Amino acid sequence: MRKISCVILLVCMMLSISTAFSACGNKKDSDLGQTEPGTQKNEQDKDSLKEQKKPLDSLSFPITDKPLKLTWWGENGAHKYHESLDDFVIYKKLQEITGIDIEFIHPPLGQGDEQFSLLIASGEYPDLIMFNFLNKYPGGIEKAIEDKVIISLNDLINNYSPNLRDYLKSNEELAKVVRTNDGLYYCYPSLLPDPTTRSYIGPFVREDWLEELNIEKPHTIDEWYRAMVKIKESGKSEFPLSFLYSLLRTDVFAGAYDVGLNFYMRDGKVYYGPLQPQFKDFISTIRKWYAEGLIDPDFATFDRKTYEAKVLKEENVLFVDYLSRIAQFTSGIKSNNPDSACELSPINYPVLKRGEKAMLGHFTPAFRPFVSIYITTANKYPEESAMMLDYAYSEEGNMLFNFGVEGQTYNMVNGFPTYTKDIADPETGKINIAGQASISGPFKTDPRFFVQQLILDQQKQAIRLWSDTDVLEHQLPPISPTAEDSKEFANIYGEIETYVSEMILKFILGQESTDKFDDFVNQIKSMGIDRVIEIKQTALDSFNSR
Amino acid sequence: MRMQSRLIAGRLKIKVDGFTAKVKRDLLRHKYIYIMLLPVVAYYFIFHYGPIYGAVIAFQDYSPALGVEGSTWVGFQNFTDFFHNYYFWRLIKNTVLLSFYLILFGFPAPIVLALMLNEVNNTRFKRTVQTVTYLPHFISLVVICGFIVNFTSRGGIINDIIETFGGERYNLLLKPELFRSIYVVSDIWQTVGWGSIIYLAALTNIDIELYQAAMIDGAGRWKQLMHITLPGIAPTVIIMLILRMGRIMTVGFEKVILLYLPSTYETADVISTYVYRMGLQKFSYSYSTAIGLFNSVINCSFLIFANYAGKKVNNTYLW
Numbered sequence: 001m002r003k004i005s006c007v008i009l010l011v012c013m014m015l016s017i018s019t020a021f022s023a024c025g026n027k028k029d030s031d032l033g034q035t036e037p038g039t040q041k042n043e044q045d046k047d048s049l050k051e052q053k054k055p056l057d058s059l060s061f062p063i064t065d066k067p068l069k070l071t072w073w074g075e076n077g078a079h080k081y082h083e084s085l086d087d088f089v090i091y092k093k094l095q096e097i098t099g100i101d102i103e104f105i106h107p108p109l110g111q112g113d114e115q116f117s118l119l120i121a122s123g124e125y126p127d128l129i130m131f132n133f134l135n136k137y138p139g140g141i142e143k144a145i146e147d148k149v150i151i152s153l154n155d156l157i158n159n160y161s162p163n164l165r166d167y168l169k170s171n172e173e174l175a176k177v178v179r180t181n182d183g184l185y186y187c188y189p190s191l192l193p194d195p196t197t198r199s200y201i202g203p204f205v206r207e208d209w210l211e212e213l214n215i216e217k218p219h220t221i222d223e224w225y226r227a228m229v230k231i232k233e234s235g236k237s238e239f240p241l242s243f244l245y246s247l248l249r250t251d252v253f254a255g256a257y258d259v260g261l262n263f264y265m266r267d268g269k270v271y272y273g274p275l276q277p278q279f280k281d282f283i284s285t286i287r288k289w290y291a292e293g294l295i296d297p298d299f300a301t302f303d304r305k306t307y308e309a310k311v312l313k314e315e316n317v318l319f320v321d322y323l324s325r326i327a328q329f330t331s332g333i334k335s336n337n338p339d340s341a342c343e344l345s346p347i348n349y350p351v352l353k354r355g356e357k358a359m360l361g362h363f364t365p366a367f368r369p370f371v372s373i374y375i376t377t378a379n380k381y382p383e384e385s386a387m388m389l390d391y392a393y394s395e396e397g398n399m400l401f402n403f404g405v406e407g408q409t410y411n412m413v414n415g416f417p418t419y420t421k422d423i424a425d426p427e428t429g430k431i432n433i434a435g436q437a438s439i440s441g442p443f444k445t446d447p448r449f450f451v452q453q454l455i456l457d458q459q460k461q462a463i464r465l466w467s468d469t470d471v472l473e474h475q476l477p478p479i480s481p482t483a484e485d486s487k488e489f490a491n492i493y494g495e496i497e498t499y500v501s502e503m504i505l506k507f508i509l510g511q512e513s514t515d516k517f518d519d520f521v522n523q524i525k526s527m528g529i530d531r532v533i534e535i536k537q538t539a540l541d542s543f544n545s546r
Numbered sequence: 547m548r549m550q551s552r553l554i555a556g557r558l559k560i561k562v563d564g565f566t567a568k569v570k571r572d573l574l575r576h577k578y579i580y581i582m583l584l585p586v587v588a589y590y591f592i593f594h595y596g597p598i599y600g601a602v603i604a605f606q607d608y609s610p611a612l613g614v615e616g617s618t619w620v621g622f623q624n625f626t627d628f629f630h631n632y633y634f635w636r637l638i639k640n641t642v643l644l645s646f647y648l649i650l651f652g653f654p655a656p657i658v659l660a661l662m663l664n665e666v667n668n669t670r671f672k673r674t675v676q677t678v679t680y681l682p683h684f685i686s687l688v689v690i691c692g693f694i695v696n697f698t699s700r701g702g703i704i705n706d707i708i709e710t711f712g713g714e715r716y717n718l719l720l721k722p723e724l725f726r727s728i729y730v731v732s733d734i735w736q737t738v739g740w741g742s743i744i745y746l747a748a749l750t751n752i753d754i755e756l757y758q759a760a761m762i763d764g765a766g767r768w769k770q771l772m773h774i775t776l777p778g779i780a781p782t783v784i785i786m787l788i789l790r791m792g793r794i795m796t797v798g799f800e801k802v803i804l805l806y807l808p809s810t811y812e813t814a815d816v817i818s819t820y821v822y823r824m825g826l827q828k829f830s831y832s833y834s835t836a837i838g839l840f841n842s843v844i845n846c847s848f849l850i851f852a853n854y855a856g857k858k859v860n861n862t863y864l865w
Contacts, residue, residue, distance in 0.1 A: 117829075120610040138609055138829045147611035297700050300807060301719050306699075490830065495632045498811060498823075505809035509720055527632060 055159045056387075059394065062099030063387045069101040070385060073119065074130025076106040077371070077440075089404050098388045120149060125376035128385060130441070132370035133187070139483045141186050150374045151382065153185040160383050161390035163397070164188065167444075177367045177478055181542045187372040188389040190440050192364060194447040195467065200323040201250045201362035202466035204458070207345040209236060209317050221256050221285060221350050224318075228294040231317050239296040241289065242316035244307055245505075248286075252320050255358035255469060256350045257282040261504070263536055264360060264474045268544065270536045272529055274500050280517045283507045290508055300505060312336050319344075323462055327455040346462035349469050361469040365478055373442040392443035401443040419452055479539040489535045492528045500524065604836035624836035633820070641816040645794045647730045653790060655734045656741030657783060661775065663742065664749050665767065679739025691804035694732050695719065719805060722812040729805065729814075744786065745779055752778035784862040792849035795841050817841055 076085050085091050085104045095102055105126060107115035116131050129150070137144040144150050157165050168175040171193070178189045192198055210217060210227070213234050218224040228240040251260050259282055260273040273279055289295050296316065298306070310316060312332045319325070326344050333342040349358035375385055391397040403410040403417045410417045423430045431453060454460050481489055503520050506512040512520075573580055599614075604624055606617040628634060659679065666672045682690065697703050698718035705715045718724050756774050765773065799818035806814035817837060825834025857863040 117610055117831075121613065123611075123613070136829055138831065143609065144611070147609055149611045298717055300809065301695060301699065301717055303695075491627060494824065498633065498808075498815070501808040502811045505807065509809055511720075511722070511809060 055165075056162050058162055059387055059390060061097050061391075063384050064099050067101065068099070068381060068384060069103060070128060070379070070381065070388075071103045071105060071126035072128045072130065072373075073105045073107075073126040074128075074371075075109070075112045076104070079106075079109060089409065090401055093400055093405060094388070094391065098391060100384060100388050125149065125378040127376060127379040127381070128389075129374045129376060130371060131374070133374050134369035134372075134478075134480070140480055140486055142180055142182070142184070143483050144374075145184065145186065148377050150186060150376050151379075153187070153375065153386070154183075156375070156382055156386040157185055157390075160386035161188075161393070163390050163393040167393050174366060176543070176546045177365070179546065180480065181482075181539075181546060183546070187369065187374045188392075188442040190368040190371040190442050191444045192366050192368065192440075193444055194450070195366075195472065196463055197445065197447050197450040198364045198366070199362050199463060199467040199469070199471070200364070201247060201252070201321065202323075202346060202349060202462060203252060203318065203320050204326055204344050204346045204462065205319070206314075206317045206342065208341040208343045212236075217345075217347050219348065219351065219354055221253070221352055224350055225285075225289070225294075228289070228318065229292070232292075232294060237315060237317050239293060239315065240317045241294055242296040242307065242310060242318070243299060243320035244302070244304060245300045247320050250320070250362040251358075251360035252349060252362070253286060254279075254282045255360035255471075256352050256356075257285075258359045260360045260474070263476055263533075265476050265540060266474060268540070270476070270533050270540055272524075272533055274504070274524060275521055275529065280514065283504065283517075284514050286508050287510060287514065291510055300509070308332075314340065314342070323454070323459055323466075326459050326462060330456065343458075345458045346465050348465045358469040359471075360474055361466060361471045363467075363469075363471040363475055365475075367478060368440055369478075371440045371442065389442060392441075398444060398446060401441070402446040402449040417446075417448055424452060476536070476540065477543055479536065479543045481535050481539040485535045485538065489532060493532050496524055496527050496529060496532065499527065601835060601839050603832050604839045606832055608832040608835075610831070620832075624833050625840060627833065628837050628840065633815070636812070637815060637817050637820055640813060641795055641797055641818075643813075644726055644729060644797050644816060647726055648733060648797075649787075649790060649794070651730050652734050652737070653787065655738045657745050657779075659738050660742040660745035660749060660779075661771065663746065664775070665771075676739065676742075679742070681739070682736045683740035687800055688804065690732070690736060691801060694728065694805060698728060719807065720809055722810045722814070725806070725810045725814045729801070733801075744782060748779040748782040749775065780860060781862045784856045784860050785864065788849065788852040788856050788864055791852035792845055794848045795845045 072085075074085075076083070078085075078088070082088055084106060086102070091102065091104075112131065113136065116136065119125065119129075120137075133144055133150060134141050137149070139147075145152050157168075168178070174191060174193060178187065178191075179185050205217060207217070209231070213230060213236065215227045215230055216223070218227045231237050231240040248254075249261055251262075254261050254273065257278040259276045259278040260271075263270055263272055265271065286295075290297070296302075296307075296310065302310075308329075311319065311329055314333060314337065319329075321329075326346065330342055330344050333340050349361045351358050373389055375382055379385055392401050399406070399417065403419070404423075406412065406417075408420075409423050410419050412418070418424075419431060450463075451460065454463075480486070503512060507514060507517075507520075602614060603617065605619055605621060606614070607620050607623075608614070608617045631637075663672055663675060666675075699705070700715045700717045704718060709715055718728060752774065756778075757770055760770050760774055795817065797816045797818055799816070799822045802814055802816055802819050803822065806819065818841075821834040821837050821841075824830050824837070853863050853865065
């Protein structure tokens with residue numbers, strides 16, 4: 001008995017030691033706000049110029065009295081309104097408040113990727129880069145730090161970015177997403193913390209026509225089918241359903257069958273949609289709809305222009321598209337045909353049985369790496385940069401980046417930041433100039449912005465209906481395999497992806513018989529899907545234990 | 547006799563002068579020509595020879611931040627990866643077949659057009675035809691492909707014709723078996739006018755006396771065509787063919803990308819589009835460079851082969 005308890009004690013001790021060790025290891029990297037005093041001191045000794053003795057509790061402005069200029073490289077997503085981000089009120093104000101001059105460098109539109117490669121190859125980096133380093137730097141983010149292109153931000157965030165530090169500390173789920181498996185922070189993230197603002201693609205329908213034909217809004221796949229057949233028979237519309245093929249990827253119909261077109265997870269396990277038996281049912285349904293002429297037969301080839309031209313000519317009844325299109329199509333159809341009683345209203349993601357929830361649906365991740373800011377090794381003022389970038393995560397910064405300047409672009413009405421009439425007018429698009437320039441950037445998107453961007457009640461209804469899925473439990477978090485694994489993944493999955501996208505379309509178009517589904521699955525398996533899933537699983541596991 | 551002796555004297559003198567003196571004299575004598583040549587040479591060195599150095603990244607695991615010097619060498623890894631690719635043979639087959647059809651149907655088209663135009667006596671009609679056939683050459687490829695997508699769509703003009711003859715409407719671009727035809731036919735439409743210029747120029751060089759002599763001998767138009775016109779332009783045709791053979795593995799990715807779909811990958815996915823998907827969209831620089839290099843090597847061997855064949859058959863060659 002004593003022996004056993006001894007052993008237990010020993011095991012316990014070993015366990016506690018090892019956890020202590022690993023905790024230490026982690027602490028150094030991932031835990032913000034608790035830097036070990038030792039390491040801190042060493043750094044201080046090395047660099048006596050640093051006045052900072054302990055992590056900042058809050059920021060004071062201006063950050064510097066001396067003239068200080070930083071270069072900021074990145075695409076300007078809102079070029080429609082101003083050629084340079086420098087001209088947007090929020091960035092003007094940011095420079096005014098912080099006292100730091102920012103020089104914006106924008107690559108020509110649509111050439112961001114190529115220009116980024118050239119920039120990296122040139123070795124002459126700007127101070128700040130707004131680009132999808134996470135997914136587009138060959139070898140991944142850790143490689144970018146290792147190659148000395150960008151710097152890891154743990155110390156900077158901890159010591160010089162109190163707002164972001166505190167925010168991440170109180171939002172562990174988000175913090176997990178924006179750091180690496182080893183606990184490295186690498187960017188000032190663009191965040192969409194509110195889940196209700198993150199589902200903005202979904203199905204909607206011409207309600208006026210449904211009423212005219214006495215059809216109820218469809219909920220289930222069967223109801224969709226019956227509704228479409230009835231519409232087609234009535235002669236009102238030759239092809240009731242129309243959408244861009246690329247939007248099938250949002251799992252809008254697959255979700256009903258408890259399957260995705262890509263990778264998804266269930267209870268911590270990774271699955272690949274096309275391998276599942278339900279996938280056959282899903283693909284057969286779309287195939288049937290296509291064969292019976294319920295879907296616009298050009299859906300796989302047309303571009304947005306052709307597709308929208310048909311919509312505006314009132315050729316279709318059901319759609320899958322972006323939230324903004326509900327308003328756009330309504331006004332477009334009405335200006336084309338003033339007599340039209342057009343009313344587009346959203347419906348929930350279809351399911352198999354009433355009362356169920358779709359397993360997947362469109363859902364943007366909370367972290368947008370492509371509009372986040374990365375600090376390069378060329379930056380001579382990392383501390384000042386850290387303080388400047390931290391402003392966006394403060395209360396005032398949040399107001400500035402989302403709503404602009406009080407009294408100028410918005411007013412507080414009953415404690416709710418309300419855009420001025422001029423700004424809120426949907427015709428001018430000025431709402432994009434006021435705050436939220438370039439649609440998004442290194443700050444948190446405020447749901448109060450999102451709501452005001454919506455013009456019609458139907459749109460407000462839409463975000464409620466479309467976010468009513470189980471996607472949160474099934475969508476993979478932004479996981480990052482190790483550099484070696486991601487290379488292997490790219491090699492194997494590159495081939496599989498080509499094969500699967502080819503076959504899915506062939507199944508739908510009837511060029512390949514669905515009897516061949518088993519061969520299709522076997523083919524994917526023989527191409528090495530198991531290894532791909534294994535890589536994803538490993539990455540998911542290490543994400544969960546971040 | 548006098549000329550010959552001067553030549554001999556000249557040759558002797560050159561030998562006496564040596565190579566550098568010869569070059570110096572030549573440079574001095576033709577200095578303006580050399581000055582005019584300079585920008586062209588510079589262009590080729592800067593834009594065509596300089597970048598060849600970059601091809602070494604095909605043998606590396608290239609990382610842009612480390613540069614060519616800093617990246618690790620992996621030998622032929624990228625090449626073997628490509629050879630073991632599931633789609634290797636399909637890509638080769640699609641590229642070669644598409645190119646082969648382009649040569650088979652696309653190469654003779656401008657020659658035929660030039661010959662036909664040559665037989666036309668009405669200048670105004672001739673010029674109109676020329677202008678109309680040139681036109682597509684000046685339209686941006688994106689717009690051309692927009693036309694093609696429109697024409698072949700279910701509501702497009704080609705389907706209108708099919709329906710008139712009792713056929714059923716179908717989006718032609720969705721059919722893998724039609725992709726090559728659409729590509730080749732539209733390519734001919736696009737390039738036939740522009741391509742015929744060089745043959746029209748070659749036709750004007752044929753001595754008119756030959757035709758007159760042939761007419762006196764009683765040769766009709768067909769006989770003239772077969773025995774005077776065709777042999778007359780044969781050297782141009784062969785040189786053009788040799789140059790064309792050098793591009794047999796090169797199918798421009800732009801047009802394919804604008805026209806293909808996953809459902810037509812089977813016939814439409816070519817090496818250059820694969821490189822595009824891999825290199826530009828997935829950032830595997832080394833891998834796509836390796837494929838590109840492999841492609842160039844094959845092109846080069848075709849060029850050498852065509853040159854050799856031209857030498858044997860017609861004694862027309864590039865080098």
